[in-house]
Amino acid sequence: MVQKVxxxxxxxxxxxxxxxxxxxxxxxxxxxxxxxxxxKSWCPDCVVAEPVVKGALDKAPDDAIFLYxxxxxxxxxxxxxxxxxxxxxxxxxxxxxxxxxxxxQRLEEEQCAKADMVEMLFEDA
Amino acid sequence: MAPxxxxxxxxxxxxxxxxxxxxxxxxxxxxxxxxxxxxxxxxLNVAYTTLELDLMENGPEIQEALVEKxxxxxxxxxxxxxxxxxxxxxxxxxxxxxxxxxxxxxxxxNYDYDMIVIGGGSGGLAAxxxxxxxxxxxxxxxxxxxxxxxxxxxxxxxxxxxxCIPKKLMHQAAILGHELKxxxxxxxxxxxxxxxxxxxxxxxxxxxxxxxxxxYRVALRDKKINYLNAYATFTDPHTLKTVDRRGKExxxxxxxFVLATGGRPRYPDIPGVKEHCITSDDIFxxxxxxxxxxxxxxxYIALExxxxxxxxxxxxxxxVRSILLRGFDQQIAERIGTYMEQNGVKxxxxxxxxxxxxxxxxxxxxxxxxxxxxxxxxxxxxxNTIVMAIGRDPCTGGIGLDTINxxxxxxxxxxxxxxxxxxxxxxxxxxxxxxxxxxxTPVAIQAGKLLARRLYGNxxxxxxxxxxxxxxxxxxxxxxxxxxxxxxxxxxGEDDIEVYHSNYxxxxxTVPHRPENECYAKLICVKSLNEKVVGFHVLGPNAGExxxxxSIGLKLNAxxxxxxxxxxxxxxxxxxxxxxxxxxxxxxDVNAQGC
Numbered sequence: 001m002v003q004k005v006x007x008x009x010x011x012x013x014x015x016x017x018x019x020x021x022x023x024x025x026x027x028x029x030x031x032x033x034x035x036x037x038x039x040k041s042w043c044p045d046c047v048v049a050e051p052v053v054k055g056a057l058d059k060a061p062d063d064a065i066f067l068y069x070x071x072x073x074x075x076x077x078x079x080x081x082x083x084x085x086x087x088x089x090x091x092x093x094x095x096x097x098x099x100x101x102x103x104x105q106r107l108e109e110e111q112c113a114k115a116d117m118v119e120m121l122f123e124d125a
Numbered sequence: 126m127a128p129x130x131x132x133x134x135x136x137x138x139x140x141x142x143x144x145x146x147x148x149x150x151x152x153x154x155x156x157x158x159x160x161x162x163x164x165x166x167x168x169l170n171v172a173y174t175t176l177e178l179d180l181m182e183n184g185p186e187i188q189e190a191l192v193e194k195x196x197x198x199x200x201x202x203x204x205x206x207x208x209x210x211x212x213x214x215x216x217x218x219x220x221x222x223x224x225x226x227x228x229x230x231x232x233x234x235n236y237d238y239d240m241i242v243i244g245g246g247s248g249g250l251a252a253x254x255x256x257x258x259x260x261x262x263x264x265x266x267x268x269x270x271x272x273x274x275x276x277x278x279x280x281x282x283x284x285x286x287x288x289c290i291p292k293k294l295m296h297q298a299a300i301l302g303h304e305l306k307x308x309x310x311x312x313x314x315x316x317x318x319x320x321x322x323x324x325x326x327x328x329x330x331x332x333x334x335x336x337x338x339x340x341y342r343v344a345l346r347d348k349k350i351n352y353l354n355a356y357a358t359f360t361d362p363h364t365l366k367t368v369d370r371r372g373k374e375x376x377x378x379x380x381x382f383v384l385a386t387g388g389r390p391r392y393p394d395i396p397g398v399k400e401h402c403i404t405s406d407d408i409f410x411x412x413x414x415x416x417x418x419x420x421x422x423x424x425y426i427a428l429e430x431x432x433x434x435x436x437x438x439x440x441x442x443x444x445v446r447s448i449l450l451r452g453f454d455q456q457i458a459e460r461i462g463t464y465m466e467q468n469g470v471k472x473x474x475x476x477x478x479x480x481x482x483x484x485x486x487x488x489x490x491x492x493x494x495x496x497x498x499x500x501x502x503x504x505x506x507x508x509n510t511i512v513m514a515i516g517r518d519p520c521t522g523g524i525g526l527d528t529i530n531x532x533x534x535x536x537x538x539x540x541x542x543x544x545x546x547x548x549x550x551x552x553x554x555x556x557x558x559x560x561x562x563x564x565x566t567p568v569a570i571q572a573g574k575l576l577a578r579r580l581y582g583n584x585x586x587x588x589x590x591x592x593x594x595x596x597x598x599x600x601x602x603x604x605x606x607x608x609x610x611x612x613x614x615x616x617x618g619e620d621d622i623e624v625y626h627s628n629y630x631x632x633x634x635t636v637p638h639r640p641e642n643e644c645y646a647k648l649i650c651v652k653s654l655n656e657k658v659v660g661f662h663v664l665g666p667n668a669g670e671x672x673x674x675x676s677i678g679l680k681l682n683a684x685x686x687x688x689x690x691x692x693x694x695x696x697x698x699x700x701x702x703x704x705x706x707x708x709x710x711x712x713x714d715v716n717a718q719g720c
Contacts, residue, residue, distance in 0.1 A: 103339075104335035104336035104339040105339050117343060120342065120343075124339075
């Protein structure tokens with residue numbers, strides 16, 4: 001069963017990655033615009049992608065880790081110099097981005113809402 | 126349109142036209158919407174048939190019959206493959222949704238796919254993506270048989286994984302090393318001993334390749350192309366047996382096939398070679414630094430690899446049987462050899478290896494290579510890495526082509542006509558495996574794309590294999606387009622050929638005092654054809670960039686006068702081609718002149 005963790009912000013993301021990395025288990029990460037008090041992300045593509053990605057998690061290896069990472073409020077994300085965009089470990093260009101951490105596999109924006117592409121990524125680990 | 130007897134009823138005329146014509150359009154000659162739809166079909170190369178109702182005596186009756194048939198009174202009224210499509214709005218809407226071409230090209234067979242492409246390299250991917258764009262149902266089978274050393278790679282073929290991409294990046298790594306030396310003369314306090322980390326370079330390059338492999342898979346998925354990471358073998362002319370890594374078998378069928386299996390390096394038949402030697406299939410992902418390296422062969426692959434290895438600081442030797450760069454302009458080939466020799470590459474000419482023995486295990490290990498010279502003398506030396514680069518063989522064996530009688534040339538390549546069609550009409554081939562073709566990625570891409578357009582887009586354009594520019598990425602790059610001097614002389618006769626040439630020194634080389642006469646430019650012209658340029662050759666930095674631009678001139682039949690009329694960009698190296706004044710025949714000095 002895939003282990004799911006929901007976190008907010010870059011530091012928490014790195015903390016989780018550092019925690020799971022030594023296990024050698026595949027770490028999948030979905031970066032999304034953070035949710036408001038009502039649990040809704042400011043990013044419409046993220047809203048569409050989330051159920052598709054979560055719905056395809058059964059295609060991922062049983063021992064996989066799935067991190068759902070909120071990249072912050074809209075203003076923070078739109079800053080071209082925010083850490084998610086600049087850090088070599090993430091180098092995000094858009095949200096949502098789904099990636100296999102440490103691998104070349106990544107899907108961006110509307111690709112994350114295509115079940116067959118998401119499944120391909122989960123099956124690739 | 127078939128002749129329609131005058132006694133036929135309007136309903137019969139409508140029915141007959143719809144049935145007999147793939148794309149049938151009932152139209153009026155003055156109707157602007159009809160014109161728009163006709164223009165659309167023309168732009169899509171779609172053959173269509175029209176009846177202009179306003180020009181027909183029984184037009185009104187036909188229009189009534191159309192109402193009866195389709196519920197539509199207005200024109201245009203379009204039918205595709207016997208089915209009613211609709212008026213202009215419907216046609217444009219269908220086109221906008223990408224559904225028009227699939228509708229028109231709707232298959233009339235019962236196979237699993239319209240097209241199966243065997244081989245996911247540049248040519249195969251281009252053919253499959255274009256065919257899918259045009260509405261065909263496509264599958265791609267790609268399977269990399271591991272090298273004897275166990276190296277394997279992802280989707281994308283030779284160019285991306287073990288060819289153009291990693292070699293250009295390693296070439297760049299070597300150039301940077303050279304420029305670091307230059308940098309001191311430009312004032313940078315670059316330390317004398319700057320070290321290079323092979324593994325770090327390999328990691329960076331392989332990461333890039335990994336992202337390209339992934340990108341291709343995403344693109345195939347996006348276009349609904351079925352990608353099978355499996356080895357395909359023909360069992361009959363329309364059926365493949367595919368076997369994946371886990372040995373799982375699957376049978377798939379198609380109406381048409383594109384062979385795009387590419388080539389793999391050849392090993393000489395001598396003891397120890399497959400156990401101890403590597404090839405270009407291994408070197409770009411070699412996890413450890415190669416150490417003292419021997420490259421066997423005089424192909425561009427051998428010279429390019431030798432060039433970047435020496436540039437990265439490895440002790441590098443090239444063993445050559447006879448001439449360098451067979452098929453390329455020999456004057457330039459020799460100049461490349463000279464330049465490489467002056468820049469640290471050792472050459473053993475007139476020798477072939479006879480055995481390879483391991484002396485020490487390790488990463489890298491140590492090997493003794495024994496070779497025989499043309500004089501019969503035996504020579505031996507020890508190397509850490511031996512790269513075989515004596516040529517490439519097409520991957521046309523072991524895929525059942527013999528069972529279905531696809532004609533192969535003696536070389537093992539597929540015999541095709543100018544439309545890339547093999548001896549079996551529904552089987553086509555593109556890329557490195559076609560007899561008489563060119564082993565270049567952009568050629569394969571063009572051939573694959575145009576083939577798909579001819580098959581599914583009513584295209585007519587054939588791939589033009591003439592005047593294809595190319596570049597050898599040796600330390601000093603060599604770009605060429607058109608004929609070598611040897612071939613030009615053979616074709617037109619020595620008297621009818623005028624060769625204009627010059628050495629040159631890039632401005633950037635002056636400050637760091639690089640040698641003056643290394644770079645070279647040459648135009649080969651035919652006197653009786655108004656000095657039409659039939660060969661373009663440049664040896665120098667960025668030759669690929671220079672050649673790409675000038676090659677359009679050769680495509681457009683440029684003459685020497687056109688080159689002379691062109692105004693240069695100063696200061697560039699390419700501008701030398703606008704001022705070539707010395708003919709080879711004159712024997713005058715071509716040493717580089719100052720500005």
